Amino acid sequence: MDFKMGYFRENVEKTEGYVPGFQPSSPSVIKLNTNENPYPPSPGVVAAIAAVQPEQLRRYPDPLGNKFRQAAAELHGVDQENIICVNGGDELLSMAIRAFCDSKRSLAYPVPTYTLYPVLAKLDDCPELEIPYDDEFNLPARLAKTGAALTIVCNPNAPSGTLTPVEELASLADELKGRGVLLIDEAYVDFAPRSCVGLVKNLGNVVILRTLSKGYSLAGLRFGYGIAHKDIIDGLLKVKDSYNADAIAIEAATAAIKDQAYFRANVEKIVAERTRLTSMLRGMGMAVLDSHANFVLAEVRGATARIVYDQLAAQGIYVRYFHGLGERLRISVGTREQNDRLVAALEQILQGCRS
Amino acid sequence: MDFKMGYFRENVEKTEGYVPGFQPSSPSVIKLNTNENPYPPSPGVVAAIAAVQPEQLRRYPDPLGNKFRQAAAELHGVDQENIICVNGGDELLSMAIRAFCDSKRSLAYPVPTYTLYPVLAKLDDCPELEIPYDDEFNLPARLAKTGAALTIVCNPNAPSGTLTPVEELASLADELKGRGVLLIDEAYVDFAPRSCVGLVKNLGNVVILRTLSKGYSLAGLRFGYGIAHKDIIDGLLKVKDSYNADAIAIEAATAAIKDQAYFRANVEKIVAERTRLTSMLRGMGMAVLDSHANFVLAEVRGATARIVYDQLAAQGIYVRYFHGLGERLRISVGTREQNDRLVAALEQILQGCRS
Numbered sequence: 209m210d211f212k213m214g215y216f217r218e219n220v221e222k223t224e225g226y227v228p229g230f231q232p233s234s235p236s237v238i239k240l241n242t243n244e245n246p247y248p249p250s251p252g253v254v255a256a257i258a259a260v261q262p263e264q265l266r267r268y269p270d271p272l273g274n275k276f277r278q279a280a281a282e283l284h285g286v287d288q289e290n291i292i293c294v295n296g297g298d299e300l301l302s303m304a305i306r307a308f309c310d311s312k313r314s315l316a317y318p319v320p321t322y323t324l325y326p327v328l329a330k331l332d333d334c335p336e337l338e339i340p341y342d343d344e345f346n347l348p349a350r351l352a353k354t355g356a357a358l359t360i361v362c363n364p365n366a367p368s369g370t371l372t373p374v375e376e377l378a379s380l381a382d383e384l385k386g387r388g389v390l391l392i393d394e395a396y397v398d399f400a401p402r403s404c405v406g407l408v409k410n411l412g413n414v415v416i417l418r419t420l421s422k423g424y425s426l427a428g429l430r431f432g433y434g435i436a437h438k439d440i441i442d443g444l445l446k447v448k449d450s451y452n453a454d455a456i457a458i459e460a461a462t463a464a465i466k467d468q469a470y471f472r473a474n475v476e477k478i479v480a481e482r483t484r485l486t487s488m489l490r491g492m493g494m495a496v497l498d499s500h501a502n503f504v505l506a507e508v509r510g511a512t513a514r515i516v517y518d519q520l521a522a523q524g525i526y527v528r529y530f531h532g533l534g535e536r537l538r539i540s541v542g543t544r545e546q547n548d549r550l551v552a553a554l555e556q557i558l559q560g561c562r563s
Numbered sequence: 564m565d566f567k568m569g570y571f572r573e574n575v576e577k578t579e580g581y582v583p584g585f586q587p588s589s590p591s592v593i594k595l596n597t598n599e600n601p602y603p604p605s606p607g608v609v610a611a612i613a614a615v616q617p618e619q620l621r622r623y624p625d626p627l628g629n630k631f632r633q634a635a636a637e638l639h640g641v642d643q644e645n646i647i648c649v650n651g652g653d654e655l656l657s658m659a660i661r662a663f664c665d666s667k668r669s670l671a672y673p674v675p676t677y678t679l680y681p682v683l684a685k686l687d688d689c690p691e692l693e694i695p696y697d698d699e700f701n702l703p704a705r706l707a708k709t710g711a712a713l714t715i716v717c718n719p720n721a722p723s724g725t726l727t728p729v730e731e732l733a734s735l736a737d738e739l740k741g742r743g744v745l746l747i748d749e750a751y752v753d754f755a756p757r758s759c760v761g762l763v764k765n766l767g768n769v770v771i772l773r774t775l776s777k778g779y780s781l782a783g784l785r786f787g788y789g790i791a792h793k794d795i796i797d798g799l800l801k802v803k804d805s806y807n808a809d810a811i812a813i814e815a816a817t818a819a820i821k822d823q824a825y826f827r828a829n830v831e832k833i834v835a836e837r838t839r840l841t842s843m844l845r846g847m848g849m850a851v852l853d854s855h856a857n858f859v860l861a862e863v864r865g866a867t868a869r870i871v872y873d874q875l876a877a878q879g880i881y882v883r884y885f886h887g888l889g890e891r892l893r894i895s896v897g898t899r900e901q902n903d904r905l906v907a908a909l910e911q912i913l914q915g916c917r918s
């Protein structure tokens with residue numbers, strides 16, 4: 209074989225790539241590791257997919273996904289030109305870094321947060337400026353002073369579930385104005401009391417990222433969108449693949465956001481379960497941050513998180529363990545039954561560790 | 564509004580972005596401008612989409628699309644690890660340029676060819692080396708001497724439809740070995756007598772690009788794949804979005820490539836119509852290159868291509884006009900009826916120009 213190192217750019221050679229959460233193929237496991245919604249998508253979505261005609265598959269899709277843009281614009285009270293459709297929220301992150309950053313234009317974000325950000329920065333050969341949160345996950349004041357071309361704040365933050373107030377992010381965007389773009393990654397905002405979407409009306413340097421993977425139960429569909437000033441959207445469209453969202457996804461996503469009643473009912477169930485799960489875990493002596501997302505970050509006491517993770521997995525219960533986050537596990541909020549089974553298994557494992 | 568120029572990288576600000584071919588929304592037009600297949604996709608594809616379960620939408624998809632990879636590996640006589648799934652062939656082009664090229668690692672390709680290549684190069688701030696074909700579209704010998712990190716040959720070439728023999732591309736890859744990667748864009752190879760897939764077995768620097776948009780009538784689905792040595796695939800996987808291919812697309816694409824009988828029957832019909840269309844156009848006095856793709860490049864005589872294009876469009880018949888290609892129109896091969904209607908309209912327009 210003639211393969212030699214050196215075909216790839218050096219920064220690509222060096223980087224490890226992002227490792228997505230484990231996706232077990234068995235349907236019988238309790239999967240609380242990648243923040244999927246435990247409830248199925250709207251029946252309207254299933255109907256929209258069933259109604260897709262062979263002619264829509266044969267032809268190229270609308271390159272802009274205008275049917276979805278119109279529905280999203282109505283939902284958020286903005287114009288269609290303020291919306292960009294993407295093949296999952298991760299695609300917008302990748303596009304934003306390629307559009308705004310390079311080896312001389314850096315990316316800043318508070319940590320700990322979504323671990324994809326540094327992976328994308330490395331692939332783009334872009335310096336990453338990681339500004340630590342304090343113990344209460346307050347937005348670091350230094351974030352306004354980094355000189356970064358792009359600043360990303362995940363809000364609610366993953367994996368902490370904590371929420372920075374809209375006013376603080378408005379101030380940050382205002383400080384960055386004329387110097388850099390603020391992307392607010394609202395992947396989990398469906399489960400939070402407030403969104404920053406309103407900021408795009410007065411701040412031309414704010415990009416809001418949304419996904420249909422969590423609140424709309426469509427992680428398998430790969431559909432997200434960005435909301436921003438028209439000039440920012442127009443620049444991002446240059447970086448976008450010509451036909452990044454497929455014809456089926458455009459139909460399904462449009463049906464999903466039009467069924468707000470179904471969406472809200474599911475979100476309410478998850479928020480109620482989040483409260484119940486949090487208090488059950490605290491009742492077991494675990495430290496749990498107040499979460500505004502569809503997961504909780506729980507600190508294991510009297511055992512190591514890695515061992516608890518392994519013992520849960522052995523029982524077919526998957527949660528997320530992160531290196532570097534101490535004795536913490538990130539647990540997606542499941543159905544009532546799933547949460548009860550998780551808690552029962554945890555109690556048993558922790559008792560075993562103590563005895 | 565506080566928006567100021569300068570948020571974007573300079574090369575993004577400067578570039579125009581790719582303008583995809585016009586996608587008329589009316590279903591009654593004769594659409595011969597973006598090389599879609601005139602026949603619907605396999606009934607197996609429609610059935611696979613109808614069989615998608617809400618649970619597959621709710622969960623993240625397999626990040627690697629292994630079900631499709633296995634089917635593609637069987638079809639091409641390679642291993643699963645030699646296949647990468649992409650969200651349309653354009654995504655593989657973008658990924659390859661980001662993986663192999665940067666401001667110091669250039670991209671080379673013969674011209675005229677697919678006009679997306681320079682757009683992607685500009686977005687990546689990568690120097691593009693355009694080596695002209697001769698009048699017969701023979702592969703330029705200089706292509707082996709450019710020093711480019713990535714060389715792309717579209718084969719069959721668009722918009723000419725011409726085919727470079729496998730042996731010549733094998734020689735080119737061999738010359739580039741250890742110095743650069745050769746990506747052979749086989750978007751149109753379904754309609755050609757031979758493919759270069761066999762080269763990946765002995766040449767570690769060859770990447771084959773395939774799409775399901777043309778031969779499989781799935782332009783609306785956005786699904787393509789790459790075939791290469793495992794080490795190249797592993798590097799490209801780092802650049803890939805975690806979940807770039809959605810759950811529905813993986814199912815539909817797998818069903819499509821498993822129905823080879825349906826695929827071959829459609830390809831044969833299109834190849835037969837290509838021959839008939841070519842001879843009808845030549846009979847009208849137009850110069851038409853022998854095509855190995857699902858389109859023909861026809862030179863208008865006695866009229867300007869732009870005027871003919873406009874007059875066809877006014878009748879609801881869309882073909883592709885390119886600036887800089889002289890008096891040529893690229894015409895996708897349609898159904899027998901569509902081709903007859905195109906030829907009748909062309910005859911009328913050309914007679915009007917002559918009288």
